[in-house]
Amino acid sequence: MNKVEPTLVCNNVIDCMTAADERNCPNSSHYYCWRGDVMFVNLSSTFNQIRECSDGSDECPDLFTGGALDYAFRNHLIRNPLLQVIVWIVSVLSLGGNAIVIVHTTKELWRDRRLSKLGRLAKCNRTFVLNLAVADFLMGVYLITLGITTATKENRYCSDDREWRTSQLCSLMGILSQFSSQTSVLLLVLM
Helix, strand or coil: CCCCCCCCCCCCCCCCCCCCHHHHCCCCCCCEEECCCEEEEEEHCCCCCCCCCCCCHHHHHCCCCCCCCCEECCEECCHHHHHHHHHHHHHHHHHHHHHHHHHHHHHHHHHHHHHHHCCCHHHHHHHHEEEEHHHHHHHHHHHHHHHHHHHHEEEECHHHHHHCCCCCHHHHHHHHHHHHHHHHHHHHCCC
């Protein structure tokens, strides 16, 4: 068995055939790839948008605890399965319920435009309800888009994270969420 000089151990260079000199090094210097041809990379090579590990795990470490991904697990946009189900349920109820309110209130206001059965206060109230339903419908659109995105990026979110957060769809979803929330609060205050 060949001995390796102590100065050559954990120096990010494999100096023996079995690579034993680079195994079990402190985590402060090495990141060990999950699988593939490359065994490890220098820790400073993680999150540099270059896949040194053949499986790309250096860009999505399993136990990452700092930086941009603190809010999500490396493989999931929404990690908790219960929250995923809640997003789907609330989005479907929001879209369905508010669509019914929008159709019903619009018909009611359209029929009354000539007959004037409704008083001015009733018309004003129904107009507020219609606008509130539209704002909440938009929140349903946001939530269903979030649910679909979570499902399509399942088990690969980390590798798509930067692309997703800089995409036009993500920006549009942020605008939609803020617009819907602010409009709903304003309308509730005015009512």
